[in-house]
Amino acid sequence: MTEILQHHDAGVLTLTFNRVERKNSINVAMYDALATAIEQAAGDAATRVVVIQGHEAVFSAGNDIEDFLKNKPQGMDSPVFRFLRGIATFPKPLIAAVCGPAVGIGTTLLFHCDLVYAGDNAAFSMPFVNLGLCPEAASSLLVPQMLGHHRAAEALLLGEPFMAETALEVGLVNRVLPPTECNAYTAEQARKLAAKPLGSLMTTKRLMKGEQQAAVLTRINDEAIHFARMLGEPAAREAMTAFMEKRKPDFSKC
Secondary structure (H helix, E strand, C coil): CCCEEEEEECCEEEEEECCHHHCCCECHHHHHHHHHHHHHHHHCCCCCEEEEECCCCCCECCECHHHHHHCCCCCCCCHHHHHHHHHHHCCCCEEEEECCEEECHHHHHHHHCCEEEEECCCEEECCCHHHCCCCCCCHHHHHHHHHCHHHHHHHHCCCCCEEHHHHHHHCCCCEEECHHHHHHHHHHHHHHHHCCCHHHHHHHHHHHHCCHHHHHHHHHHHHHHHHHHHHCCHHHHHHHHHHHHCCCCCCCCC
């Protein structure tokens, strides 16, 4: 089964998480497919807009923990970091349709999108600390900028989820819709963008991003160094073991 579906129509490339039986958790093969698709779309004149979407019941549960432990990222050229750099530097409009749970990377990737539409069942969470880890995808930079320090602390330090209406309030999503309508509405918005002059879209996005892009790439690299170190430490080992054993982790000695 193809776990990342690709559909190209009228200048819009739609990438769909297609692993619903595993809550669209992302494994290394999926990261590789996503990274390659984003890299190719950036240089493909026939692709004017990219959409990332999931199922109406679930966007993504984040990293596939079991696969992640077997295939830990080996350097900045690994598929996960290729994907992160790809979305951080993508020069054309990048849109997401989010329904149901969006965990970890399922939320942090949204901070690199230009437009985000959410189902009213969307639930966003970034539980990196709960896994003995630190933020990724430059979320330690972008989340406080958008949510403010106190709300960012709830999301990143406590790892507490927030729902679609809060995401709308803080500006993470553009509109909240019924889950059954979200992907179709997002596709309609993508088609509107694809009909506009590509040069104007790209120049406007570049001007909007400004000098922020360099800071984002630097933060992705900085987070990756800490993330890799923390993966080998007791807290992460306890969190991952507890997850696999389906029990509550004990951090009393970490």
